[in-house]
Amino acid sequence: MAQIGRFFAGHNVLTQLVFLGVVLAIGWLGLRPFKKLRRYTGQILVLLGILWIGLLFYFVTYSFRVPRFASVATTGATVPRFWFYVLIPITLLAFIPMLKGHEVPDQKSGNIWRLGVVFAALVLSLLSFRFIGYYISSAVFLVVVMWVLDSREKVELIVVPVGWVIFSYFFFYRLLYVRLPIGTLFSRLLG
Amino acid sequence: MMEILTNLGGGFGIMFTPMAIFLCLLGVFAGITFGAIPGISPSMAVALLLPMTFALEPILGMVLLLGAYKGANYGGSVSAVLINTPGTPSAAVTAFDGYPMTKTGRVGEAMGISLYASVLGGIIGTVVLIIFARPLALVALRFWPSEYFALTILGLTTVATMGGKNWQKALVAVVFGLLLNTIGMDPIAGTQRFTFGDIRLLDGLSLIPAIIGLFALGELFYNIEHYAKGEKFDKLSYKLPKLRYYLTVWKNILRSGVLGTIIGIFPGAGGTIAAFISYDVEKRFSKKPEEFGKGSPEGVAAAESSNSASAGGALVPLLALGIPGSATAAVLLGSLLVHGLNPGPEMFVKEPELVYGMFASMFMANVFILLVGLLGSGLFVRVTDLKKTILYPLIFTFAIVGSYAVTSSMYSVVVCVVFGVIGWIFRRYGFPSAPVVLGIVLGSLAELSFRQALIIGGIESFYQRPLTLIMLTVALLAVLTPIVKKRLADKKAQAS
Numbered sequence: 001m002a003q004i005g006r007f008f009a010g011h012n013v014l015t016q017l018v019f020l021g022v023v024l025a026i027g028w029l030g031l032r033p034f035k036k037l038r039r040y041t042g043q044i045l046v047l048l049g050i051l052w053i054g055l056l057f058y059f060v061t062y063s064f065r066v067p068r069f070a071s072v073a074t075t076g077a078t079v080p081r082f083w084f085y086v087l088i089p090i091t092l093l094a095f096i097p098m099l100k101g102h103e104v105p106d107q108k109s110g111n112i113w114r115l116g117v118v119f120a121a122l123v124l125s126l127l128s129f130r131f132i133g134y135y136i137s138s139a140v141f142l143v144v145v146m147w148v149l150d151s152r153e154k155v156e157l158i159v160v161p162v163g164w165v166i167f168s169y170f171f172f173y174r175l176l177y178v179r180l181p182i183g184t185l186f187s188r189l190l191g
Numbered sequence: 192m193m194e195i196l197t198n199l200g201g202g203f204g205i206m207f208t209p210m211a212i213f214l215c216l217l218g219v220f221a222g223i224t225f226g227a228i229p230g231i232s233p234s235m236a237v238a239l240l241l242p243m244t245f246a247l248e249p250i251l252g253m254v255l256l257l258g259a260y261k262g263a264n265y266g267g268s269v270s271a272v273l274i275n276t277p278g279t280p281s282a283a284v285t286a287f288d289g290y291p292m293t294k295t296g297r298v299g300e301a302m303g304i305s306l307y308a309s310v311l312g313g314i315i316g317t318v319v320l321i322i323f324a325r326p327l328a329l330v331a332l333r334f335w336p337s338e339y340f341a342l343t344i345l346g347l348t349t350v351a352t353m354g355g356k357n358w359q360k361a362l363v364a365v366v367f368g369l370l371l372n373t374i375g376m377d378p379i380a381g382t383q384r385f386t387f388g389d390i391r392l393l394d395g396l397s398l399i400p401a402i403i404g405l406f407a408l409g410e411l412f413y414n415i416e417h418y419a420k421g422e423k424f425d426k427l428s429y430k431l432p433k434l435r436y437y438l439t440v441w442k443n444i445l446r447s448g449v450l451g452t453i454i455g456i457f458p459g460a461g462g463t464i465a466a467f468i469s470y471d472v473e474k475r476f477s478k479k480p481e482e483f484g485k486g487s488p489e490g491v492a493a494a495e496s497s498n499s500a501s502a503g504g505a506l507v508p509l510l511a512l513g514i515p516g517s518a519t520a521a522v523l524l525g526s527l528l529v530h531g532l533n534p535g536p537e538m539f540v541k542e543p544e545l546v547y548g549m550f551a552s553m554f555m556a557n558v559f560i561l562l563v564g565l566l567g568s569g570l571f572v573r574v575t576d577l578k579k580t581i582l583y584p585l586i587f588t589f590a591i592v593g594s595y596a597v598t599s600s601m602y603s604v605v606v607c608v609v610f611g612v613i614g615w616i617f618r619r620y621g622f623p624s625a626p627v628v629l630g631i632v633l634g635s636l637a638e639l640s641f642r643q644a645l646i647i648g649g650i651e652s653f654y655q656r657p658l659t660l661i662m663l664t665v666a667l668l669a670v671l672t673p674i675v676k677k678r679l680a681d682k683k684a685q686a687s
Contacts, residue, residue, distance in 0.1 A: 013387045043620045050367045057370055057385055064382050074645055076377030076384055079638045080370065087366045094359035106620060110416035118415050122587065126604060138591070142584045150420045151580035160581055164588060176231065176239060178596045 005062030016056065023052045039105035040098040051091050058084040117148050133183030135165045195321060202547030206555050211254050214247075215552055218255040219559040222262020223567070227270045227278045229403045229593030233263035233502075234518035241526055249530040250545050254552040256526055260519055261556040264462065264502050265309040265564065268495055269571050272301045274586055276407035276593075281462035281498040283402050283628050284470050288483065288490035295486055298572055303431040304488050305495045306564040308444050312496030313557040315448030316455065316503020321550050324511045324539075327456050334457060336643035337652040341662035342457065343637035346464050348669040349471030350626045358673075360622045368630020369637070371396055378639045379646075391602045398631055400594035400607035405624045407590045408607065409614015411583055416615075418579065431568065440492040443473050451497025455504025461517050462501040463632050469497035471669075484623075503553065510534055510546060 011019075027048040031037055037044065061077035097103040125141035139161035146157055172178040182190075205211060218240065225236035236259050244252030267279030272289035285305055292301035319327070350358075350365040374385045375395030386392040447469035454465035473493035474483045483490045506523075508514040513535035515521035527534050532542065539546055574582070594607035617624050644652045654660055 009387065011387065013389055013392075016387055043622075046616060046620050046622060047363065050363060053367070054370055057373065060385060064384065074379070074642045076380055076382030079641070080373040080384065083366055083369045083373070087363070087370070090359070090362045090366055094363050097359065104621060111418065112416065114418065115412060115416040119412070122608065126591070126601065126608070129601065134592075134595075138588050142588060145584035145587065146580050149415070149418060149580040149583060151578075156581065160585070164585065168588070168592060172592055172596070176225075176596065178592065179599055180592070180595065181601075 001059065001062045005059045005064075008056055009060045009063040019056070020049060020052060024049055036101060037098065040103060042106040043098060043103065044095070047091050047094055051087065054084040054087040114148055118145055121145060121148070129181045129183065131183050131185055133186050134180040135169065135182070137183075138168070139165050198543045198547040199321065199550060201544055202549070202551035203554075205250055205544060205548040206254070206551040211251060211552070212555070214251055214255040215258045215555050216559050216563075218258020218260075219262040219556055219563055222259035222264075223266035223269070223560070223563055225259070226263030226266020227571075229270060229276050229278055229399070229407065229590060231263075231593070231596060232279055232399065232518070233260055233267075234522055235596075236260070236263040237519050237522045241522060244526055245529065249527070249532055250548045252526055252530065253523070253545070253549050254555075256523055257549060257552050258556045258559065260523070261313055261499070261502060261553065262560060262563075264313075264499050265306070265495075265560050268305040268309065268498075269302075269568075271406075272298070272305055272491075273571060273574055274407070274582070275410050276586060276590065277402055279462075280398055280402055280628075280632065281466045281494075281501075283406060283463070283625065284466035284494035284498070285491055286406055287470070287494070287625060288485070288487045289494075291484070291486035292488070292491065297486065299430045300432055300436070300488060301486075301491055302564075302568045302572065304437065304440060304491045306561065306568065307437050308440070308447075308492040308495035309499040310557045310561045310564075311444045312448040312451060312499035313502065313560070314554065315445065315496070316452045316500035317550060317553045317557070318503075319449070319452040319500075320503040320506055320510075320553075324507050327453075327507050327511075335652065335656060335659070336640040336647060337656055337659040338662065339457070339640035340637060340644055340653075341659045341666065342454075343464075343633045343640065345662055345666045345669070346468050346633050347629065347637070348666045349467050350629060357621055357623060361626045364617065364622050364624070365626035365630045368627035369634045370630075371627070372631045372634025373638070378635065379642050391600075395635075396631065397594075397597050397603050397606050399597045400603040401610045401631060402628055403590045403594055404607040404610025404612075405614040405617075405627060407586055408611025409618050409624060411586055411590075412611060412615035413618045414579075415583060416619075418583075431565070440488055443476075443489045443492040444496040446476070447473060447493040447497040448500040451500035452504040454497070455501030455517075456507045461505070462498040464636075465497040465501040465504075466494045467629055467632070469493045475669075475672075510538065510549075513538075 008016075008019075024045050027045055028041065031041055031044060057080045061080050064075065064077050121141055121144040125137045128137045128140075142161040142164060143157055146160065151157060168180065173180055206215070221240060222233070222236050225231040225239065226233060237256050240255055240259050244255055247255070263279065264281070267277055267282030268285040268289065269278065271277040271282040271286035272293055275286050275290040277283040277286050289301045289305060292298065347365065350361050372395065374392055376382070376393050377384055383393060450469045450472060451462070451465040454468060455462065470483075470490055470493045473489050474480050477483065477487070477489050479487065479489075502519075505517045505520050509520045509524060513524070513533060515524045524534060532538065532545065577585070590607060590611075591604055594603040595601070597603045613627070614624050616622075617627070648655075652659065653663065
């Protein structure tokens with residue numbers, strides 16, 4: 001158990017996400033033959049994902065260094081393990097209505113493409129904070145999201161981002177002292 | 192009692208000066224504004240105004256800060272009700288019913304109830320503070336870790352009613368929150384847990400970005416997925432209900448106010464736990480429990496009243512014993528210390544004018560909250576007049592800045608976005624998000640008190656201390672009662 005724990009603890013967060021993806025993919029493939037359960041695919045994968053996180057935490061607790069005074073009742077592993085023990089029956093309990101067909105089936109997907117574009121714009125915007133700073137980045141993000149949501153009025157597309165940048169500078173930066181990133185580009189330009 | 196009334200009269204004497212009135216109003220206005228912004232907590236709002244108090248008389252400085260404290264507690268509910276983005280963690284509970292009410296065009300009711308419940312809850316908290324400050328503080332100090340643990344378990348039982356028909360999924364969600372809460376440094380031995388080599392995770396997951404992500408971004412992602420071109424908000428007719436309407440929830444306000452004050456007294460418990468527990472209690476008392484989570488006025492009243500009352504409760508240990516029970520109380524303590532004042536039992540004797548002036552200012556702050564709320568609500572509501580094509584992107588940027596403000600680092604923003612994705616997935620597949628927040632809020636206190644209790648008194652402390660035993664029994668009954676009731680009802684239905 002300790003070896004498994006050390007294996008998982010030795011990988012970074014991104015790799016953990018890959019592991020989670022693999023588990024979910026296996027779960028999805030495993031559900032294919034069961035026609036009755038297919039309409040609950042999303043819900044079952046959510047349960048599986050949470051259960052996997054619990055299991056991962058459980059394994060990793062075996063890699064914790066035990067402090068010398070650990071004999072006093074508990075260690076850092078006690079509580080995470082306890083929550084995992086609680087999680088197992090509860091997950092089963094949530095799965096039973098799906099097995100019986102009593103649960104409401106997964107709802108139909110909406111426009112995943114649109115959401116994907118907005119999410120990608122959000123991630124790119126956050127990544128660009130470091131380079132072009134918050135102000136330009138958020139202005140561009142606002143324009144992109146407004147455009148994706150079918151806003152085509154030029155005045156809106158200009159006034160909203162510019163207004164937001166001015167508001168956020170004076171309200172957050174000047175009044176509330178929130179040091180929003182100005183980015184390496186501007187910090188170099190401004191010395 | 193006569194002594195209290197005399198001193199209180201003196202306190203009001205100080206408050207009825209133009210400067211005190213102006214500062215109280217300024218504090219309330221600033222507090223509501225800051226509180227409505229996600230990421231600016233009441234403690235941050237008070238801390239931001241702290242430098243302004245250095246040049247003021249101690250009592251005037253406290254008037255400003257207490258006004259901001261009370262105002263921020265109410266302000267959090269404004270954004271929670273209007274755009275499902277709680278300005279403060281405790282306002283997350285207000286969003287459960289406040290936002291559904293807005294979505295169904297009952298924004299006036301939601302705003303009105305949150306305002307009146309906040310004001311009345313605040314008054315209840317202040318009255319309890321004035322009358323029982325010293326004895327209650329002493330009782331709170333006698334609490335052992337086992338009692339704190341029992342209190343958190345009592346808080347966790349609220350999940351039994353929170354999930355409604357989806358109670359199994361609610362249970363999974365709360366344990367998920369509890370598991371996520373174990374990320375970071377172990378509170379007793381300092382073991383690094385589940386950081387996977389990322390030192391930013393040592394402090395654990397930040398609560399405020401997590402809440403903003405779960406509620407605001409989760410809802411936004413869902414709405415964008417299901418957005419249809421040219422879609423607009425239903426035109427909301429904003430009209431505050433008549434005073435008579437609020438009488439329908441007076442019992443909820445009173446009960447939750449008292450409960451919120453009591454929970455607020457315990458150092459470390461705070462308004463969020465108070466709001467969760469009061470919400471649960473009111474759902475159990477309600478004749479229409481099925482409406483909770485779908486737009487129940489009783490739910491909004493319970494959450495707001497207890498949250499506001501807990502602010503009074505949090506000042507009990509501060510003023511009576513000099514122990515700050517919350518982050519905001521710690522900032523207030525700092526302000527008192529800057530002026531050379533040492534809160535504690537002696538302050539009631541040596542500085543009665545200051546202590547009762549503070550009490551009077553809390554009453555006045557409640558009046559100003561009502562005033563600003565009545566005048567401003569109509570203006571706040573106009574935010575929903577914005578087109579979705581403008582409002583959605585703006586909520587994104589608000590959420591990002593709000594999260595960034597918590598730690599002034601991108602780490603909080605990443606936490607917010609990750610929880611946004613979790614919120615969206617939960618929303619899509621019918622898993623309630625609120626229990627995740629409950630798990631994250633209560634997880635730390637539950638673990639710390641559980642392990643402290645074991646270290647100090649061993650496993651016996653959980654069944655040998657009467658108060659612990661009573662609270663744990665109540666918690667057990669709280670979980671079992673709805674299940675047994677449902678079983679009995681099912682059997683009855685089958686039989687008939």
